[in-house]
Structure formats: structure tokens, C-alpha cells
Amino acid sequence: MSTSCCRRATFWRSSSAETPRVTKGSDASASGPFSLRRSGAAGQDYDEPVNLDAPEPPRGAGDADEAARDAPDLGETALVTAGVGVPSSTDAGASPTDASRERAWGGLYTFGAYLLWGFLPLYFLALAPTGPWEVVAWRILLSLVFCAMLLTVTRTWPRLLAILRQRRLVGWTVVAGLLIYVNWQVFLIATLTGHVIETSLGYFINPILTVLLGVLILRERLRVTQWVALGIAAAAVGVIVAGYGAFPWIALSLATSFGLYGLVKKQIGPSVDAVSGLTLESLWLTPVAIIQLSAVGVTAGLTLGTAGAVHAVLLLLAGVMTATPLLLFAAGARRVPLTVIGLLQFVAPILQFTIGVWILQEPMPPERWIGFALVWVALVILSADSVSAARRSRRTASDVADLT
Numbered sequence: 001m002s003t004s005c006c007r008r009a010t011f012w013r014s015s016s017a018e019t020p021r022v023t024k025g026s027d028a029s030a031s032g033p034f035s036l037r038r039s040g041a042a043g044q045d046y047d048e049p050v051n052l053d054a055p056e057p058p059r060g061a062g063d064a065d066e067a068a069r070d071a072p073d074l075g076e077t078a079l080v081t082a083g084v085g086v087p088s089s090t091d092a093g094a095s096p097t098d099a100s101r102e103r104a105w106g107g108l109y110t111f112g113a114y115l116l117w118g119f120l121p122l123y124f125l126a127l128a129p130t131g132p133w134e135v136v137a138w139r140i141l142l143s144l145v146f147c148a149m150l151l152t153v154t155r156t157w158p159r160l161l162a163i164l165r166q167r168r169l170v171g172w173t174v175v176a177g178l179l180i181y182v183n184w185q186v187f188l189i190a191t192l193t194g195h196v197i198e199t200s201l202g203y204f205i206n207p208i209l210t211v212l213l214g215v216l217i218l219r220e221r222l223r224v225t226q227w228v229a230l231g232i233a234a235a236a237v238g239v240i241v242a243g244y245g246a247f248p249w250i251a252l253s254l255a256t257s258f259g260l261y262g263l264v265k266k267q268i269g270p271s272v273d274a275v276s277g278l279t280l281e282s283l284w285l286t287p288v289a290i291i292q293l294s295a296v297g298v299t300a301g302l303t304l305g306t307a308g309a310v311h312a313v314l315l316l317l318a319g320v321m322t323a324t325p326l327l328l329f330a331a332g333a334r335r336v337p338l339t340v341i342g343l344l345q346f347v348a349p350i351l352q353f354t355i356g357v358w359i360l361q362e363p364m365p366p367e368r369w370i371g372f373a374l375v376w377v378a379l380v381i382l383s384a385d386s387v388s389a390a391r392r393s394r395r396t397a398s399d400v401a402d403l404t
Helices: 064-070 096-125 132-153 157-164 167-192 196-216 224-244 249-271 274-298 309-316 318-333 338-344 347-359 366-403
Strands: none
Touching (some): 096 167, 096 318, 096 338, 096 347, 132 274, 132 318, 157 167, 157 274, 167 196, 167 249, 196 224, 196 347, 274 318, 309 318, 338 366
């Protein structure tokens, strides 16, 4: 990856955060979100599995969307959750009707992903009496099993084996696995101990922290509006600490682990697709999962199979619940602009906040309302700046196209 590319701080999240995309030429409109057929050079179909993260070939200089994506803006891309690669737009040769249909489906897929992520607290609460350490352990092992099944069905094991032959990629997937483990474990502990509101705060401030990571690690330069958003967010944390009487370690741990996870996925780039990435991350975490299950087994006791059939089924779905929103996001991210994804990502923390306040009746004193309100103001500023920057990029690309 070139130095100039690394300096762009293009980050994307996911509660599970890899984001694959389909190569140019894939028949996405015909086969839904997980199509595995694509067209050959002469228009014939063949059964080679699609590389969900292969970089797209460059298009003409007149393509404004492509030009805009080639110069990503930190404020815009910081609003998108952690994944790999830049989402692709509809093919330049597609008709306006097909392009509109693709964008509509992309919006639905992306919205569905964030909807599932937003309702995850209710799913994990339904797993009671299973504790957070056992849930995370099963989530790791069952994600590995589910991803292995996907690799088998899609006949993409060679892609994973190719990744294993590259030491740099293997090292980055190990780091990514450790970061997502921290994120999962903190999220589960918070959810099952009555801190769902604080988890929502973590994902609200994640885009802001991503901008800060761009400054500290990638030496990005920020616009004035972005500095204003950072200042307001810092004030919000101060208000919450002063009024709440405790440091919001859950929110900041979630935001930090996920922001760093996005940075790692940026370093990996399109070389590791979503399913292969989650497979490897789960594989590296398997020893941790086994140790946790052993520890739970000799202390509190394992709950799988001891709390009824419904509980067992719900717990066994942990792998599916991890991978499904990831794949929906992957299908949607390549069909809609970055700014759309950046705005849709707030669906998940809004749902988590709603669940915490109105369903679980977690305490929300006035100072916390003030702190959250400041965070929301910062996000409005950051979002407006992102949309404005995206429009300027498109206008610039259009001007370049007119000149050529």
C-alpha cells in the first residue's frame, strides 16, 4: 500500500467489521447480495467464485463517482464503519433504471445490517443465564464453523490458503482478531451487566475517534469543522465523567478497539475478503475461546444444553448472528455511496440507545442527556462536513471530466 493511500484514513465498522465487495463485471442485480457467478470477457457466464474484495479496474476520467472515490476525504470516510476496501458504485454502463435499483437494494442491505447490529443487545440478553465469557467463546467457535461452511459452499478455500502464504497479511489478521476480541468481550460484558446505553455511546463516538486516529497515527490534516466536532466530543466526555461520577471506559474501549480495528483493516486492504478475514480472526482466537470455556466449565458451569431447547438453539445461532449482518453490509456497501453508509451507521447506536433507555429502563440522569446531546451535535457537524466534502469532490471530478 502506498504512503499516500495510507494517509487517507479510510475506515469502515462493523459490530463485526469486514466489508467485502464484488469485482466489476459481477451480475449483482440478477443474483442478489451473495451472487457467485460473473461474466467472462466475451459475455459468457462461468462458475469461478467471485473475489469479494478484488480491486476494481480504473474507469474513464469522465466517471465522477470514481474520481471522487480516488480522493477520499477523512471527514467523509470516518463516518463509515470498519471494513475493507472502498465501496464501489454501479457500473458506468448500467442503465439509470438498473443503477437506481442497485442503489435501492444496496440501501436495504446496508440498513438491514445495521438493524441487526442494533438489536444485538436483545439477542444476547435472550441468552441468559449464559454469561459474557461463555457467549464470546461460543461466538468465536461458531463463527469459525459458519465461515468454514461458507468457504466450502462458495468453493473459496484456495483464497484463504493464498492469504496464509503471506506473512504480512497473517500478522495483520492476528492483530485484527485480538482487537475484535476486545470489542466483543467488552460489548458482551456491558450488555449483560446493564450498560447498553454506554455501548451505544461507544458507537456514537466511534466516527469521531476515527478522525482523531487519522490525526494521531496517519498525520491527517483536519478542517476547522472537524476540529470543532472533536472539541465538542471531548467536552461531552468531560460532562459525562463529571456528572456520571465514573470514567466511561466501556464506551471508550468499544470506540478505541473498533477504530483501531478499522485502521488494521485499512492496512490489509482488499487483499482479505470478509469471510476469509472473519475465518482467520476466529481461528486465531480459538485457543482463547477454549480456555474461556474451560474456565467457565470448572467454575460457574457451561449452560449450553442445560437451559432448554430454545436457549440451545439461540446460543448455536451465535455464528450466524455474527456473519449475517457482515454479509448484508458487504452486499450493500458496494452499491451505495460512502455518505449513505456513513449516515446509516447511526441506526445501530440509535437502536441500542432506545433499547437501553426505554426497554431496559437503564438510568439516564440529566448530565448524561447533556453529554449525549453534545455527542449528537458533534456528529451532526461531522456529518454535514462529510456531505459537503463529498459534493465538492464530485463537482471537482465533474469539472475534470468536462475539461477532458
